[in-house]
Amino acid sequence: MANLNLRSTQERTYQAIVVGSGISGAWAAKELCDLGVKTLMIERGPDVTHLKDYPTTNMLPHEFPHRGQLTEKIKEENPVISKCYAFREDAMHFFVKDAEHPYVQEKPFDWIRGYQVGGKSLMWARQVQRWSDFDFEGPARDGFAVDWPIRYKDIEKWYSHVEKFAGISGFKDGIAQLPDGEFLPGYELNVVEKYFAETMKKQYGGERHVISARCAHIHGSAEAFAAQGRGSCQNRNLCQRGCPFGGYFSSNSSTIPWALKTGNLTVRPDAVVHSVIYDEAKGKATGVRIIDRLTKEVEEFYADVLFINAAALNTNAILLNSTSTRFPNGLGNDSGVLGKYVAFHNYRARVSGEHEGHAEYTTSGGRPTSGYFPRFRNVYKQETDFLRGYAAGFSAGRGSGPDTSGIGMDLKNNLLNPANYGPWHVGSHMMGETLPKESNYVALDSSLKDEWGIPQLKVSMDYDDNDEKMVKDYIEQMSEMFTKAGFTNIQSSDSKQAPGLDIHEMGGVRMGKDPKTSMLNANHQLHAVPNVYVTDGSSMTSTSTQNPSLTYMAFAARAAHHAVAESKKK
Amino acid sequence: MNRRHALRHIALISGGLALIPSCDFSKEDILAAYENLKITATQKALIASISDSIIPAGEIKGALDLAVPDFILVMVNDCFTKENQEKFTAGLEAFPEYAEKTAGKKFADLSSKEKETLLLQGLALTGDENPEETVLAQVGYFLSSTKRFTIQGYMVSEYIQTEIIPYSLIPGEYNGAVLIADIQKTRVNG
Numbered sequence: 001m002a003n004l005n006l007r008s009t010q011e012r013t014y015q016a017i018v019v020g021s022g023i024s025g026a027w028a029a030k031e032l033c034d035l036g037v038k039t040l041m042i043e044r045g046p047d048v049t050h051l052k053d054y055p056t057t058n059m060l061p062h063e064f065p066h067r068g069q070l071t072e073k074i075k076e077e078n079p080v081i082s083k084c085y086a087f088r089e090d091a092m093h094f095f096v097k098d099a100e101h102p103y104v105q106e107k108p109f110d111w112i113r114g115y116q117v118g119g120k121s122l123m124w125a126r127q128v129q130r131w132s133d134f135d136f137e138g139p140a141r142d143g144f145a146v147d148w149p150i151r152y153k154d155i156e157k158w159y160s161h162v163e164k165f166a167g168i169s170g171f172k173d174g175i176a177q178l179p180d181g182e183f184l185p186g187y188e189l190n191v192v193e194k195y196f197a198e199t200m201k202k203q204y205g206g207e208r209h210v211i212s213a214r215c216a217h218i219h220g221s222a223e224a225f226a227a228q229g230r231g232s233c234q235n236r237n238l239c240q241r242g243c244p245f246g247g248y249f250s251s252n253s254s255t256i257p258w259a260l261k262t263g264n265l266t267v268r269p270d271a272v273v274h275s276v277i278y279d280e281a282k283g284k285a286t287g288v289r290i291i292d293r294l295t296k297e298v299e300e301f302y303a304d305v306l307f308i309n310a311a312a313l314n315t316n317a318i319l320l321n322s323t324s325t326r327f328p329n330g331l332g333n334d335s336g337v338l339g340k341y342v343a344f345h346n347y348r349a350r351v352s353g354e355h356e357g358h359a360e361y362t363t364s365g366g367r368p369t370s371g372y373f374p375r376f377r378n379v380y381k382q383e384t385d386f387l388r389g390y391a392a393g394f395s396a397g398r399g400s401g402p403d404t405s406g407i408g409m410d411l412k413n414n415l416l417n418p419a420n421y422g423p424w425h426v427g428s429h430m431m432g433e434t435l436p437k438e439s440n441y442v443a444l445d446s447s448l449k450d451e452w453g454i455p456q457l458k459v460s461m462d463y464d465d466n467d468e469k470m471v472k473d474y475i476e477q478m479s480e481m482f483t484k485a486g487f488t489n490i491q492s493s494d495s496k497q498a499p500g501l502d503i504h505e506m507g508g509v510r511m512g513k514d515p516k517t518s519m520l521n522a523n524h525q526l527h528a529v530p531n532v533y534v535t536d537g538s539s540m541t542s543t544s545t546q547n548p549s550l551t552y553m554a555f556a557a558r559a560a561h562h563a564v565a566e567s568k569k570k
Numbered sequence: 571m572n573r574r575h576a577l578r579h580i581a582l583i584s585g586g587l588a589l590i591p592s593c594d595f596s597k598e599d600i601l602a603a604y605e606n607l608k609i610t611a612t613q614k615a616l617i618a619s620i621s622d623s624i625i626p627a628g629e630i631k632g633a634l635d636l637a638v639p640d641f642i643l644v645m646v647n648d649c650f651t652k653e654n655q656e657k658f659t660a661g662l663e664a665f666p667e668y669a670e671k672t673a674g675k676k677f678a679d680l681s682s683k684e685k686e687t688l689l690l691q692g693l694a695l696t697g698d699e700n701p702e703e704t705v706l707a708q709v710g711y712f713l714s715s716t717k718r719f720t721i722q723g724y725m726v727s728e729y730i731q732t733e734i735i736p737y738s739l740i741p742g743e744y745n746g747a748v749l750i751a752d753i754q755k756t757r758v759n760g
Contacts, residue, residue, distance in 0.1 A: 060737055062728045071648040190746025234740045360750055367744035404721060407693075408686045412625050412632070412760035415725055416734065421750060 009302065014040040014266070016563070017288055017303040019273050019318065022119025024536040024552035025309035026251035026259070027162065031560035032307075033264035040266045040301055041259075042290060044310075045115035047269040048094075048122065050229075050252045054242030056090045064089045083501055084112045086123050091240040094123050104445045106460035110500035111313065117269050118252035119311060120503070121549075123240040126216040126248050126368065128168050128550040129391075130159050130179045134379055135544035138433075142378075142387045145341060145436045146512040148541045149522035152179065158554035166249040166553065167225055169233075169369070170214030178211075178374040178546070185220040186212050191361045192396035192424050193371045199485045204376075208481070210394055213372035216249035216550075228254055235366030248368065268301075270294055272452050275322040276306060276331050276532065284531045285331070291452045305531050305563045309556065312537030313442055316342070316508040317457045319519075319534075320444050332526035335516050338509060340441045342461055343543045345504040346390070346432030349471045349494050351478040353487035355396065355424040362398045362421060370395035373428070375545045377473065386469035390432035391545040392478065398424045426487055430474040433545045434467055434499075436507050461499045504548055506540035524559035530566075533559045604647040606655055613662055617642055619678065620713070621720040623685045629759045630734060633724050641723030642716055654715075660705070661712025668692065668709050689713060734758060 018029045021043040029041045047053070061067060068089045075082045078098045087095050096113035103111055114120040133152045140147040156179075163182040171186035189197060189212050197210035217233040218225055225231070230246030230253055239248050246253035259265040270293040277300065279286045287302035308315050316339050322331035330338045370393060377389030402418035404411065440462065444455035475492040482490045499505070512518020515527035520539050526532045535555035537548060544551075598610040618639040625633040633639075646658050669677040673688045680688065695710030724730065731737040735758065 058739060060728070060731060060739070061726050062731055066645065066649055067722060067726050069645075069649050072651055073648070187744060188746055190744075193746070235742065235744060236739055237741075238739075362748050362750055362753075363744065363746050364742070364748045365744040366741040407624055407689055407717075408626060408682070409628060409760055411721075412628065413758075415625075415721060416630075416758040416760055417755070 007299075012300060013287075013302040014038050015303055015567075016040070016305040016307065017042065017301055018307040018309060019288060020119065020307075020309035020311060020315075020536065021117045021251055021256065021267065021269075022114070022309070022311055022536070023121040023124070023251060023549050024556045025119070025307065026121070026255040027553045027556035028307040028309060028533070028535060028560045029265055030255035030259040031557045032564070033259040033262040035560070035564045036262075036264065037305075037564060038264050038266075039259070040268060040303065041256075042271045042273060042288065042301070043117045043119075043267065043269045044272045044293060045117065045119075045269065046293075047267070048116045048118050048242070048252055050242070050246065050250075050257055051244060053252075054244065055093070057238065057241045057244050059090065059241075080110050081112065083110055083497070084503070086240045088240075090238070091123060094240070094242075101450065102448070103456050104448060104458040106458050107462050108498035109459040109461055110498050111459065111505075112500065112503045113311070117256065117267060118250055121250040122242055122252060124250075124503075124549060125547070126239065127372075127547040128163075128166070128214050128216050129372070129374070129546040130181055131155075131544045131546055131551050132177050132179050134177045134375075135542065135546070138388065138544070139542045142382070144387065145542050146510070146514065146517050149511050149513045149518075154522070155551070155554050155558065158558040159550065161557050162550065162553040164224075165228075166216050166254065167218040167230070168214055168550075169217050169219035171212055173209065173211045175209050175211070175374050177379050178209075181214070183214065184218060187215070187217075187219060187367045187369050188212060189371055190363050190396055192355055192358050192398075192426065193394065195358065196394065196396065196426070196485050197371070200481060203481070203484045208376045209374055210371050211374065213369045213393070215369035217368045218247055228258055230254065233368055235368060237366050237368060239368065271299070272454070273310065273318050274298070274452070274454055275318065276308065277302075278322065278324040278326060278331060278529070280324060280326055283326075285529050291454070293452075296452065304567065305533070307533045307535065307556070307559070307563075309534065309536040309552075312505045312508065312540075313342070313457060313459065315534055315536055315538040316442050317444065317454075319509060320442075321454060327528070332519055332528045332532065334528050335518065337438075337517060338519055339443050340438050340508065341436035341510055342440050342442055342505060342507040343434045343436040343540075344461065344499045344506065345502040345543060345545070346434050346463065346467050346470060347429060347495075347502040348432075348463075348467075348497055349430045349474050349492065350428065351475060351482060351490065351492045352425065352427040353482045353490040354422075355426055355485075355487050357486065358424060359421070362400065375433075377477075384469070384473060386466045386473065387435060388433040388466075388470075389545060390430045390470055390474050392428050392430050392474065394426070394428045396424050396426045398422070423488075426482065428478050428482075430471070430478075431502075431545050431547075432467065432470045432474065433543050435464070436510070436542060437464070442508055459500075461505075463499070504537070504543070506537040506543050506548060509534050509538035510541045511539050512541060523562045524555055525562075533563060535559045601643075604643045606647045606652075607643065607659060609643060609659070609662075614639060614643065616665065616677065617662070617716060620689065620716055621723075623682065623689055624717050624720045625724050625760075626682070631729055633720050636724060636727045636729055638720055638723040638727075642719040645719050645722075646715065650715075654711075657708050657711045658715055659712075661708035661710070664705050664709050665692075665712060668706070689717075693717060 139145040170183040172180040233247030271290040320330040373392035375389040448456040621633040
């Protein structure tokens with residue numbers, strides 16, 4: 001390991017280091033900087049600066065040579081990432097290509113990654129539903145994983161804190177399993193979605209709700225966000241390219257420029273973290289060892305407090321690779337659970353249909369969200385032969401497709417004057433909670449290494465019987481609900497997609513009360529190395545049914561404040 | 571870089587119009603711009619002529635005015651699987667004979683009305699196991715692919731999306747209950 005001392009130790013010392021610049025890392029950095037902490041944020045990929053590095057953001061459809069479609073060559077070279085719905089001609093530069101960062105699939109796992117400043121916060125789907133105590137109490141009530149060491153009351157004010165800054169649009173729906181938050185004006189459901197919501201309310205005694213999904217978009221007045229340099233969402237639905245208006249929340253448009261303005265943040269892109277440095281004498285972590293992505297030079301950075309928020313599976317990989325005499329099996333891994341009990345969301349099934357009613361209506365304009373079914377299965381008590389439940393997306397839409405049957409001038413005039421309104425199309429997809437199990441795990445491969453000499457990650461995750469039953473139930477229930485609403489041509493499908501494509505992998509560094517069975521305590525610190533915090537997806541004890549990013553943001557803010565309060569005690 | 575590669579390179583830079591000498595595929599030169607396809611200039615001209623029949627010029631421009639034949643070949647070359655490329659080119663190769671057999675004349679010698687009738691017939695073709703039927707299915711596949719990409723290349727062109735039906739990068743606030751009767755649309759005459 002050469003070149004360690006090219007720059008003085010002092011120059012490479014900060015008060016805090018945050019590994020990762022995605023949603024959770026940049027939130028931790030922003031809070032630390034706001035609290036006056038000199039912070040280094042390390043990112044393995046290249047820099048992506050807001051506005052400057054969105055090369056496709058204002059391109060028109062005809063400017064893409066294949067009009068958005070992937071070429072066969074790209075698909076052949078990228079069998080995994082090509083499956084991702086957002087990996088298209090306009091945004092593929094923000095996704096990790098298969099060949100660039102190989103990993104070992106002990107079982108099929110589609111690992112969707114974004115290695116750049118901002119991480120996946122650039123291309124995420126921006127859905128932000130709060131978790132509730134039905135989620136945090138789930139493992140204890142239903143006897144799986146371990147009990148969460150926190151409850152909704154511990155996190156509630158941090159949800160509010162991050163929501164006000166990020167900008168969340170939604171309605172106060174008053175649903176116990178989906179707590180209301182600090183909302184900007186919501187996006188109204190369309191006429192058919194409203195009809196469906198009303199029908200569900202009547203048919204299921206008020207127990208099944210269809211709401212407008214809360215999303216991280218600035219809707220209505222953007223005045224409160226002017227200080228961040230962000231404006232209102234323009235309903236472009238081109239978010240994955242990076243937004244020139246800052247209309248949706250990303251690290252790049254929001255937390256990173258904010259933290260930079262404090263003068264306390266240093267961003268170090270192109271730095272692949274090899275491991276966390278553990279000082280046996282001091283009994284704490286003192287920094288991180290990085291390998292420059294381009295030059296391959298090794299360098300060390302030091303700080304009193306470390307946040308490891310490298311994205312769920314990569315945080316596992318870094319801790320597993322951080323071995324020492326004290327921690328031969330990975331940093332803080334006294335329990336042996338590091339890398340285990342990983343889980344994800346079950347996105348396999350869809351139900352679609354048509355609606356002949358409301359034929360006099362259509363829609364206009366754009367919106368960045370759609371309908372959402374909060375979980376209704378097993379909420380208050382166990383009702384089914386599977387544990388937990390699922391949320392679901394729901395949307396209705398109608399296009400005025402042209403009649404393309406003809407040829408010549410007839411066809412041309414039909415194309416230019418589309419007047420054919422078919423029936424409304426309705427569709428839904430499931431978002432099922434999966435149960436973390438010891439048999440679902442990630443580990444370092446014993447022989448294969450990456451370009452930087454770091455062991456490749458081996459992923460071993462699979463569905464189980466509980467998931468199969470849930471898929472079946474979702475299809476039955478959604479088909480029944482569609483039938484009750486009078487929808488026709490109801491079709492269902494089970495994609496059997498591998499875990500990973502949900503892009504909601506979680507766990508492996510789980511929180512818990514007991515150091516013997518968990519990695520992190522109630523304050524997001526490693527039980528055994530309390531100056532190391534983890535607040536990304538790896539910290540999740542269970543998965544809930546709600547999209548997890550908002551909870552990572554809240555955890556990161558909460559942990560940053562805890563770290564600063566702890567340092568003041570000294 | 572050998573001479574052939576160099577020529578190919580120049581061809582790509584110059585928009586694919588150059589012809590690359592070749593001796594292994596056919597008597598006629600292969601267009602190098604579409605490196606996965608073995609397409610001759612004559613065949614490209616045939617595709618152009620078909621796309622012209624599908625969306626002719628009139629009060630406003632047609633497919634031929636918007637380089638749609640190039641778009642069709644780029645899409646087939648880049649976005650089709652090898653198997654579908656083979657089906658497409660087989661259909662393309664079989665089309666002249668199909669046209670002559672069905673319409674009694676070479677495609678080029680047909681009137682626009684006759685061309686339309688023939689293409690509509692061809693578009694409806696499907697086949698089964700019988701080898702002759704397979705050829706017909708390939709013709710059908712070739713024509714339906716050509717039609718699909720003609721429509722896409724035409725509608726998602728700079729001309730249509732900036733001059734005729736402007737594409738808006740900012741579509742405006744969502745309205746989830748628009749009465750169709752209230753929508754005012756100016757008719758565009760092709």
